[in-house]
Amino acid sequence: MNGYRHRFPRYGTLGLIILLLMETAVFCSQTDAFPEVAWWQITTWATPVCWWAYILIVDAWIYRRKGASLLTDRRGSLVIQCILSIVFWCLFEAYNRVMPGWRYVHLEQNLSVRLLGYAIAFATIMPALFLTCEFLQSHEFFGRAWRPKIRWGRGALVTSVVVGAVFVLVPPLMPPQTRGYLWAFVWMGWFFLLEPFNYWRGLPSIYRDWQYGDLSRTLQLFGAGAVCGLLWEFWNMWAYTKWVYIFPLGQNARYFQMPLVGFLGFLPFALEYFTMFHFVASFFTRDDKLGI
C-alpha cells in the first residue's frame, strides 16, 4: 500500500506537458537556440501558463492520493477562489501604488490583452496556495504539530482586530520614503484584522486551531506559502513579462530576483489569503468551500 489508490488524471498529464513545453521555451529564449523563433512572445505568458499547469498537476496528484480534488469535485469552489484571488490581489496592487514594492516590466502594450493577462495570472494565486496546502495535508506533512493551547479571551480578539486595523491602515499614511519598509505589516494585517471575526462566527479559523493546540494547518499554510513563493520567483526569473522588486529592504541578498527578507512575507501571506477567503465566502455560504 503506497497511499496512491487512484489513477493519475489526464489533465495532470496535460499540465505536465504544458509545463515542460513552457520550460523548453524559456530555456531556448535564454540560450538563443533557434534564433529565428521569437521566444519572447511565448515567454511573455510564462507566469500564468506555468501556474495553471502547476494547478493541474498538483490537483491531479491530490486526486490520485485522495480520490477527490478541487477540479474533480469542487469546481464551484475553484471559480470562487479564482474570482476572490483577483479581487484580493487588486487590493495589494493598490497598496503597491502607494508604497512601491514591485513593478512589472515588458508588459503587453494592448490594454485589453494586458488586463486579460493580469486576470489569468492573478486568478492562480489562491488556488495554487490552497492546493499546495491540500497536497501537504494529503501527505500528512506537519500532521502532528501540537503546542500548548491558547485561550482566546474577548480582550485578546479585540486587540487583534485593532492591531490588524492599524497594520492595514497606517502604513500608507507614513512618509513616502518609509512606506516601502512597512510591507510586513500589510502582509500580516489582514490576518489579524479578520481572523477574530472568523473565530466569533464559527468559521474555519487559525485562531481556533491554536485554541485546540493544533498547529498543523498553520504550518501547512506556511509550507504552501514557502513552496509557492519559491516557484513564483523561479518561474518569474526568466519570464519575459515579469515583476522586479523595488522595495528598499535587503536588496543585496536575493533569491532569484527577490530580496531574501521579502521571502518571509510569503508565509503570513498564505495565512492571510486563508482568512480573507473564509471571511468573504462565509457571507454567501456556510459550507467549508476549501476543505483544508
Place this chain on the structure above:
Amino acid sequence: MSDTIDATAQPATRLEPVAALHGVGANLRVPARDYVRLGQGFYFVFWGLLVTVLMGSQLLILSEIPPFAELFLGLGVLATTVGSWRLYQVRSLGALWHHRTRTALALAGLMVYFCLFVYLWRCVPDNNYLLTNVFAFGAAGILYIIAFNRVVAVLAAILSRKDMALESRVFGTGNIGLLLLPFAGIIAYIVVSAVLRKGNLLSEVRFVLGRANLLVIIVLLLPFSLTLSLAWSCKDAVLRQLSNLDHPEDYEADSP
C-alpha cells in the same frame, strides 16, 4: 385624476404574491429576533449612508481634508454593510426578500472593498489605477441605493403599504435617472477626455468638478436624501409594528 393616482399607487404586481404567500396582510408576523434585525438593519443603513454620502462628497471636492477623514467614510460604509447584513439575516420574509437583501449585501461588500481604494487614492491622487477604483466605489454606492429601494419595495408589499411601495418605485427610478445615468455619462466623458487629451484622469475629474454648479449637485444628491428618508420610514414602520404587538390600542390611534 384620482383614478390615475390610485393606479400609480398600486404596488408592483410581482410583489403582491409575497404578501399573499406569507399571509401577513398589513401586519408583519415575524419572530422577535427578526424585528430586532429589521430595526437595526434600517437604522444602520440610514446612518451609514448619510455619513458615507457626506464624507464621500467632501473627500471628492476638498482634496486638502486631513487624512483621518477617510476613517469616517470607512465607518459609514461599514455601518451600511452591518445594516445590510442584519436585513439579510431576516429569513422569515420569503425568498424575494432573501434574494434582494443578498444583492444589497453584496453591493455593500463591494462598497467596503472599494472604500479601501478611496483611502489609498487619497495618498496618491494622480494614480489612474486607484482613481478608476474610486469610480467603482461611486458606482457600487449608486447600485446599492437602487438595490436598497428594491428591498424596501418587498417590505412595503408585505406590509401592504401602498405609499411606501410607490415611494420605493419612484425613488428607485429617480436613482437610475438622476444618479446612475449621469454618473455613467460623466465617467465616460472623463475617460474619453483623458484618452483624447492624453492627460491623466485626475485633471479631468477636477475639470468636471470645477464646472459643476450647486444646483446640479443638489439635484444629484436629491435621490440620496429621498432614499435616506425611505430607510428612516422603514425603521419607523417596523418599530410601529412592534409597538402594535405590545400596545394595539395606541397603534390604532396613531394609524392614518
